[in-house]
Amino acid sequence: xxxxxxxxxxxxxxxxxxxxxxxxxxxxxxxxxxxxxxxxxxxxxxxxxxxxxxxxxxxxxxxxxxxxxxxxxxxxxxxxxxxxxxxxxxxxxxxxxxxxxxxxxxxxxxxxxxxxxxxxxxxxxxxxxxxxxxxxxxxxxxxxxxxxxxxxxxxxxxxxxxxxxxxxxxxxxxxxxxxxxxxxxxxxxxxxxxxxxxxxxxxxxxxxxxxxxxxxxxxxxxxxxxxxxxxxxxxxxxxxxxxxxxxxxxxxxxxxxxxxxxxxxxxxxxxxxxxxxxxxxxxxxxxxxxxxxxxxxxxxxxxxxxxxxxxxxxxxxxxxxxxxxxxxxxxxxxxxxxx
Amino acid sequence: xxxxxxxxxxxxxxxxxxxxxxxxxxxxxxxxxxxxxxxxxxxxxxxxxxxxxxxxxxxxxxxxxxxxxxxxxxxxxxxxxxxxxxxxxxxxxxxxxxxxxxxxxxxxxxxxxxxxxxxxxxxxxxxxxxxxxxxxxxxxxxxxxxxxxxxxxxxxxxxxxxxxxxxxxxxxxxxxxxxxxxxxxxxxxxxxxxxxxxxxxxxxxxxxxxxxxxxxxxxxxxxxxxxxxxxxxxxxxxxxxxxxxxxxxxxxxxxxxxxxxxxxxxxxxxxxxxxxxxxxxxxxxxxxxxxxxxxxxxxxxxxxxxxxxxxxxxxxxxxxxxxxxxxxxxxxxxxxxxx
DNA sequence: GTGAAAGCGCTAACAG
DNA sequence: CTGTTAGCGCTTTCAC
Numbered sequence: 001x002x003x004x005x006x007x008x009x010x011x012x013x014x015x016x017x018x019x020x021x022x023x024x025x026x027x028x029x030x031x032x033x034x035x036x037x038x039x040x041x042x043x044x045x046x047x048x049x050x051x052x053x054x055x056x057x058x059x060x061x062x063x064x065x066x067x068x069x070x071x072x073x074x075x076x077x078x079x080x081x082x083x084x085x086x087x088x089x090x091x092x093x094x095x096x097x098x099x100x101x102x103x104x105x106x107x108x109x110x111x112x113x114x115x116x117x118x119x120x121x122x123x124x125x126x127x128x129x130x131x132x133x134x135x136x137x138x139x140x141x142x143x144x145x146x147x148x149x150x151x152x153x154x155x156x157x158x159x160x161x162x163x164x165x166x167x168x169x170x171x172x173x174x175x176x177x178x179x180x181x182x183x184x185x186x187x188x189x190x191x192x193x194x195x196x197x198x199x200x201x202x203x204x205x206x207x208x209x210x211x212x213x214x215x216x217x218x219x220x221x222x223x224x225x226x227x228x229x230x231x232x233x234x235x236x237x238x239x240x241x242x243x244x245x246x247x248x249x250x251x252x253x254x255x256x257x258x259x260x261x262x263x264x265x266x267x268x269x270x271x272x273x274x275x276x277x278x279x280x281x282x283x284x285x286x287x288x289x290x291x292x293x294x295x296x297x298x299x300x301x302x303x304x305x306x307x308x309x310x311x312x313x314x315x316x317x318x319x320x321x322x323x324x325x326x327x328x329x330x331x332x333x334x335x336x337x338x339x
Numbered sequence: 340x341x342x343x344x345x346x347x348x349x350x351x352x353x354x355x356x357x358x359x360x361x362x363x364x365x366x367x368x369x370x371x372x373x374x375x376x377x378x379x380x381x382x383x384x385x386x387x388x389x390x391x392x393x394x395x396x397x398x399x400x401x402x403x404x405x406x407x408x409x410x411x412x413x414x415x416x417x418x419x420x421x422x423x424x425x426x427x428x429x430x431x432x433x434x435x436x437x438x439x440x441x442x443x444x445x446x447x448x449x450x451x452x453x454x455x456x457x458x459x460x461x462x463x464x465x466x467x468x469x470x471x472x473x474x475x476x477x478x479x480x481x482x483x484x485x486x487x488x489x490x491x492x493x494x495x496x497x498x499x500x501x502x503x504x505x506x507x508x509x510x511x512x513x514x515x516x517x518x519x520x521x522x523x524x525x526x527x528x529x530x531x532x533x534x535x536x537x538x539x540x541x542x543x544x545x546x547x548x549x550x551x552x553x554x555x556x557x558x559x560x561x562x563x564x565x566x567x568x569x570x571x572x573x574x575x576x577x578x579x580x581x582x583x584x585x586x587x588x589x590x591x592x593x594x595x596x597x598x599x600x601x602x603x604x605x606x607x608x609x610x611x612x613x614x615x616x617x618x619x620x621x622x623x624x625x626x627x628x629x630x631x632x633x634x635x636x637x638x639x640x641x642x643x644x645x646x647x648x649x650x651x652x653x654x655x656x657x658x659x660x661x662x663x664x665x666x667x668x669x670x671x672x673x674x675x676x677x678x
Numbered sequence: 679g680t681g682a683a684a685g686c687g688c689t690a691a692c693a694g
Numbered sequence: 695c696t697g698t699t700a701g702c703g704c705t706t707t708c709a710c
Binding site for chain 2: 695696697698701702703704
């Protein structure tokens with residue numbers, strides 16, 4: 001692989017000059033020399049060594065992304081947004097899965113640090129119960145690694161998110177307005193703030209409507225299809241069935257619907273089902289899923305922009321809130337026998 | 340950030356010794372010195388600069404992954420497999436989306452080259468009509484960048500795949516066995532070999548069964564939900580409707596089913612629908628989707644292993660074929676009025 | 679306008 | 695067992 005030295009020799013100039021030409025430096029270079037260098041670069045198929053450059057400039061043009069599971073539609077859509085924006089600015093993105101394991105997360109963070117990434121985006125999956133994480137974060141901050149958190153405000157960093165509390169409240173209000181009074185909430189992983197937020201919104205709406213909160217109606221979930229399956233089984237085994245199921249994410253809702261249908265339960269006649277996130281599939285399941293539309297792709301794009309701004313020395317807002325939108329589709333309707 | 344020099348000073352040894360201790364070099368180091376170095380490393384929160392190391396060792400421990408769209412469940416599952424295996428071996432993965440644009444692909448390849456990645460995995464989305472691509476590939480090979488292609492044999496490189504022809508044939512046979520004679524094939528992007536393979540398998544099965552091939556029954560698709568929607572509209576507008584729809588991937592099948600259902604078409608009574616890939620949703624749609632189970636996660640894992648083997652100087656097989664599996668679910672059944 | 683020299687942080691000969 | 699020297703490929707003072 002040709003180095004800058006090879007180029008210099010061939011163009012009969014110093015490596016310094018080559019560097020100036022190749023980087024469009026503001027330092028003046030005569031047109032004749034510039035052409036000679038460019039010519040040599042073409043002839044030798046010259047490609048700059050990004051590592052060597054990074055060592056000097058102290059900028060790698062690489063960002064790391066921490067996700068719970070990159071094969072989850074929620075995360076993969078966010079990552080796509082990040083990657084698109086990153087590429088547009090000449091950045092590369094390294095992807096790291098944690099499966100929500102704080103230890104794995106730390107290991108990844110350290111590794112990204114070793115590779116001198118310019119910034120790190122936390123796309124979720126962080127937990128709030130891990131204090132050794134803050135040590136790593138401090139090390140990162142000390143070395144001016146830009147940090148951005150998406151949606152979960154677990155990591156103390158600049159944040160881009162939607163108002164999960166308000167969104168969950170709005171969905172619950174929609175259900176209440178239809179006449180539902182017994183609404184089960186299928187939650188997400190307990191340690192996530194997202195889960196807590198959505199539960200809070202649910203409770204707020206109930207309180208505002210004067211419907212007593214029943215802890216028996218808060219069912220566990222894990223943001224997976226399988227956890228929706230579990231929840232549906234629980235529903236089927238319940239004597240005093242709720243008339244609506246509000247799942248804290250779409251996969252859970254879709255998994256639940258699959259089981260309910262097989263059991264002969266009609267949606268929304270027998271039970272309404274609502275989700276959260278609005279993953280692409282939500283429009284293609286049967287019945288189409290009522291859900292909260294979270295701008296996942298944009299979350300990624302804005303997160304990356306925010307990162308870029310930090311790197312450029314700007315002082316962007318610490319918290320950027322993106323709009324969500326209640327999507328009413330076919331999976332919710334009035335209860336057959338309003339209570 | 341503490342450098343190896345800082346460590347050397349604090350531990351009262353040479354940088355060389357520090358390096359030897361930290362890398363568990365085979366070169367002997369006295370226990371006393373080793374402890375001193377380790378102690379100093381702990382005190383200074385020392386982290387090695389991976390870039391500097393990479394410059395010397397000529398190994399970055401980074402692999403690049405080229406995908407059409409990382410938010411597509413097919414690709415995202417493969418990527419997950421790659422990442423899992425990569426992490427287990429201390430590798431980082433950079434993800435690059437091409438949207439199947441050969442120019443974007445080339446740009447990415449060059450950039451990955453600049454960053455001295457140890458290897459590149461082509462997870463799909465390559466086209467066979469781009470010869471300037473081969474120039475880049477040659478450059479890569481020249482610099483000993485390990486190359487692995489997944490599923491599409493577009494890129495000339497070591498390959499891990501499933502037998503798409505046989506799988507499509509098997510699915511078509513399943514449909515024929517049910518009594519279908521008019522089976523429409525909804526294809527994928529034309530330039531993909533995967534698309535061509537699946538069409539070929541379809542034709543082979545028809546020929547073997549003595550059913551004449553009707554070009555009118557090969558409909559365009561794009562591996563997206565939306566293209567399934569289009570195909571379903573075409574079905575609805577067709578006078579002499581086929582009794583079965585074989586979509587070249589699951590998203591297409593699911594998109595089609597959504598429209599058909601809304602139009603009051605019963606599946607599989609009025610029309611059977613089959614997919615390809617077996618993405619997670621296939622089990623949760625209604626009716627559950629008959630499809631070809633492609634081991635996407637394993638494709639990623641094996642692809643990464645193959646890459647690692649190449650890097651280790653082993654000579655792994657040029658072509659590794661992974662098993663697929665016909666998954667018969669509820670979306671296919673005998674035609675109401677067998678022709 | 680151009681170039682020489684220094685050095686980013688690390689590892690790999692080669693000595694001792 | 696330990697250290698000295700050199701250098702990966704590049705950018706950046708600083709001098710001319």
